[in-house]
Amino acid sequence: xxxxxxxxxxxxxxxxxxxxxxxxxxxxxxxxxxxxxxxxxxxxxxxxxxxxxxxxxxxxxxxxxxxxxxxxxxxxxxxxxxxxxxxxxxxxxxxxxxxxxxxxxxxxxxxxxxxxxxxxxxxxxxxxxxxxxxxxxxxxxxxxxxxxxxxxxxxxxxxxxxxxxxxxxxxxxxxxxxxxxxxxxxxxxxxxxxxxxxxxxxxxxxxxxxxxxxxxxxxxxxxxxxxxxxxxxxxxxxxxxxxxxxxxxxxxxxxxxxxxxxxxxxxxxxxxxxxxxxxxxxxxxxxxxxxxxxxxxxxxxxxxxxxxxxxxxxxxxxxxxxxxxxxxxxxxxxxxxxxxxxxxxxxxxxxxxxxxxxxxxxxxxxxxxxxxxxxxxxxxxxxxxxxxxxxxxxxxxxxxxxxxxxxxxxxxxxxxxxxxxxxxxxxxxxx
Ligand SMILES: [Fe+2]
Ligand SMILES: [Fe+2]
Ligand SMILES: [Fe+2]
Ligand SMILES: [Fe+2]
Numbered sequence: 206x207x208x209x210x211x212x213x214x215x216x217x218x219x220x221x222x223x224x225x226x227x228x229x230x231x232x233x234x235x236x237x238x239x240x241x242x243x244x245x246x247x248x249x250x251x252x253x254x255x256x257x258x259x260x261x262x263x264x265x266x267x268x269x270x271x272x273x274x275x276x277x278x279x280x281x282x283x284x285x286x287x288x289x290x291x292x293x294x295x296x297x298x299x300x301x302x303x304x305x306x307x308x309x310x311x312x313x314x315x316x317x318x319x320x321x322x323x324x325x326x327x328x329x330x331x332x333x334x335x336x337x338x339x340x341x342x343x344x345x346x347x348x349x350x351x352x353x354x355x356x357x358x359x360x361x362x363x364x365x366x367x368x369x370x371x372x373x374x375x376x377x378x379x380x381x382x383x384x385x386x387x388x389x390x391x392x393x394x395x396x397x398x399x400x401x402x403x404x405x406x407x408x409x410x411x412x413x414x415x416x417x418x419x420x421x422x423x424x425x426x427x428x429x430x431x432x433x434x435x436x437x438x439x440x441x442x443x444x445x446x447x448x449x450x451x452x453x454x455x456x457x458x459x460x461x462x463x464x465x466x467x468x469x470x471x472x473x474x475x476x477x478x479x480x481x482x483x484x485x486x487x488x489x490x491x492x493x494x495x496x497x498x499x500x501x502x503x504x505x506x507x508x509x510x511x512x513x514x515x516x517x518x519x520x521x522x523x524x525x526x527x528x529x530x531x532x533x534x535x536x537x538x539x540x541x542x543x544x545x546x547x548x549x550x551x552x553x554x555x556x557x558x559x560x561x562x563x564x565x566x567x568x569x570x571x572x573x574x575x576x577x578x579x580x581x582x583x584x585x586x587x588x589x590x591x592x593x594x595x596x597x598x599x600x601x602x603x604x605x606x607x608x609x610x611x612x613x614x615x616x617x618x619x620x621x622x623x624x625x626x627x628x629x630x631x632x633x634x635x636x
Contacts, residue, residue: 207518207519207520208471208519208520209518209519209520210464210467210468210471210494210497210516210520211497211498211501211512211513211516211518213494214494214498215491215492215493215494215495215496215497215498216488216491216492216494216495217495218278218279218282218492218495218496218499221282221492221495222281222282223285223289227289228285228288228289229288229289229292231289231292231293231481231485232292232293232294232295232296233246233293233294233295233479233482234295235295235297235298235302238479239362239478239479240306240309240360240361240362240364241313241364241476241526241527242477242478242479242482243306243309243360244306244309244310244313244314244526245473245476245477245482245486245524245526246290246291246293246294246482247303247306247307247310247410248310248314248403248406248407248469248524249290249469249470249473249486249489250287250290250291250410251406251407251408251409251410251411252403252406252407252465252466252469253283253284253286253287253290253291253466254287254406254409254410254413255402255405255406255409255410255462256283256406256462256463256466257280257283257284257287259458259459259462260276260279260280260283260459261276261280263276263455263458263459264276264277264280266455267455269507271503272455272456272459272503275499275500275503279496282492282496286489286492289485290485293482299349299352299353300418300419300421300422301345301348301349301352301353301422302349302353302355302359302360303414303418304345304349304414304415304418305342305345305346305349305357305360305361306360307411307414308338308339308341308342308345308411309342309360309361309364309365310407310411311334311335311338311341311342311407311408311411312335312338312339312342312365312529312533313364313365313526313527313528313529314403314404314407314524314526315331315332315334315335315338315404316335316529316532316533316536317524317525317526317527317529318331318400318403318404318523319331319332319335319532319536320532321396321400321522322396322397322400323394323396323397324388324393324394324397326385326386327388327397327400327401327448329551330385330444330445330448331400331404332536332540333540333543333545333551334404334408334441334444334445335533335536336370336371336536336537336540336541336543337370337371337373337376337437337441338370338441339366339368339370339371339533339537340369340370340371340372340373340376340577341373341434341437342357342361342365342367343367343368343369343370343591343593344373344430344434344577344580344581345430345434346367346592346594347580347581347583347584347591347592348427348430348580350584350592350636351583351584352422352424352427356636357592357594358594361594363594364527364528364530365528365529365530365533366530366533366534366594366595366599367592367593367594367595368537368593368594368595368599368600368603369591369593369603369606369607369610370537370541370610371540371541371543371610372577372578372607372610372611373433373434373437373575373577374567374571374575374577374578374616374617374620375544375567375610375611375612376437376440377436377437377440377563377566377567377570377571378440378545378562378563378566379562379563379565379566380440380443381562382545382546382547382562382563383440383443383444383447383545384443384444384447384549385444385447385448385549386448386549387447387448387449387450387451388401388448388449388450389450390450390452390453390457390515393450394517395464395515395516395517395519395521396521398449398461398465398515398516399461399464399465399468399521399523400521400523401445401448401449402449402461402462402465403465403468403469403523403524404445405442405445405446405449406465408438408441408442408445409438409442411438411441412435412438412439412441412442415431415432415434415435415438416435418431419431419432419435426576426579426580426583427576429576429579430576430577430579430580432576433575433576433577434577436570454507454508456500456503456504456507456508457504457508457515459500459503459504460497460500460501460504460512460515460516461515461516462500463493463496463497463500464497464516464521465523466493466496466497467490467493467494467497467520468520468521468522468523469523469524470486470489470490470493471490471520471522472522472523472524472525473486473490473524474486474487474490475522476525476526530595534599537606538602538606541606541609541610542554542555542609542610544557544561544563544612545563547561547562554610554612554613557612564614564615567612567615568615571615571616571617571618572618573618574617574618574619575617575619575620578617578619578620578621579619581621582619582621585621585625585629588634588635589629589632589634590629590630590632590633590634591629591634592634592636593634600630601630603626603630604623604626604627604630607623607626608623611623
């Protein structure tokens with residue numbers, strides 16, 4: 206059924222103020238929640254943070270009073286939506302359990318976006334980032350076991366593989382190299398605009414979560430692991446946001462932001478099985494349609510253009526979650542040896558020049574060792590091997606994949622070698 210967000214009525218903004226009880230009282234049960242209800246919850250928190258933060262940044266750069274007033278009213282509404290969603294997290298869900306949820310979002314969301322992205326260059330960038338978050342999930346899974354004694358499957362529920370990807374120690378790049386070519390606002394599909402902004406919001410909140418919670422553990426290597434991966438998320442935000450056309454006006458950006466919120470709630474409502482949480486998506490979709498209506502009117506008034514030129518007439522489905530193991534394995538096997546190139550492109554390891562700018566960053570940052578390598582050393586010290594949760598065929602490929610994906614140059618001194626993986630792969634992990 207077609208759904209044109211610009212033609213929907215939505216909820217008027219003067220009906221959107223909610224009580225403290227309504228804002229804060231709900232939470233799910235961590236042992237009963239479906240993993241994809243949790244990924245929706247984690248993502249939508251990030252979407253609201255982006256909506257709120259964009260309005261603050263933009264309000265500081267505009268003299269348009271009508272726009273300022275719209276920002277003033279809706280910043281509070283976005284903020285209250287964020288609280289309701291983020292506080293669905295129960296008090297007994299540990300930071301590492303939530304962290305596994307964050308990386309499951311990154312893997313399965315990016316895989317979905319890549320397969321539904323019409324622009325080849327944007328899709329290649331999504332696939333590139335995918336393999337990095339995939340490796341983060343593997344590293345954090347070891348910690349969830351070592352600190353809390355949990356099987357990572359309690360969180361990912363068998364929907365996402367736990368397996369090494371492009372090694373995290375190789376994710377540290379010269380941040381100038383991370384910058385990509387941006388799409389053109391005139392020719393880009395609304396799908397591309399919504400996809401990118403959705404992923405930027407997700408990655409930014411992942412970064413913020415690690416920044417705000419990594420220090421809640423006393424273990425030194427775990428703290429450093431959070432610091433190391435958080436820095437990669439910082440690179441991801443820089444990479445994905447650079448895909449956005451910087452010449453869109455504030456009115457155009459506002460229109461895309463509200464539309465992006467609408468599309469994400471629409472998808473959540475369509476996919477949600479939990480009846481109580483479904484009610485939240487339904488209400489917030491109506492609220493966002495109310496925001497979009499005003500954003501569209503402002504855009505028309507100030508730019509003398511039809512909003513349909515920017516966001517089209519069809520809803521976009523940016524956050525459908527389902528098992529992506531097959532797709533991720535395909536990308537893992539074909540792209541683990543890909544790196545950021547020097548011309549806003551990508552290059553295989555053997556094609557990197559001697560003076561590749563990221564070598565310098567990796568040599569400096571990993572000089573004393575890479576905490577994500579030490580993670581594997583620690584778990585194999587007590588359990589003789591690492592936790593890998595994937596089918597037997599993929600599991601056996603770990604040493605071969607590492608051999609392909611690990612840079613020969615600039616390896617951290619504590620790197621777990623291909624030989625170490627070969628040895629580990631003969632052992633059975635007793636959970
Ligand atoms: Fe919102
Ligand atoms: Fe990540
Ligand atoms: Fe990421
Ligand atoms: Fe909004």
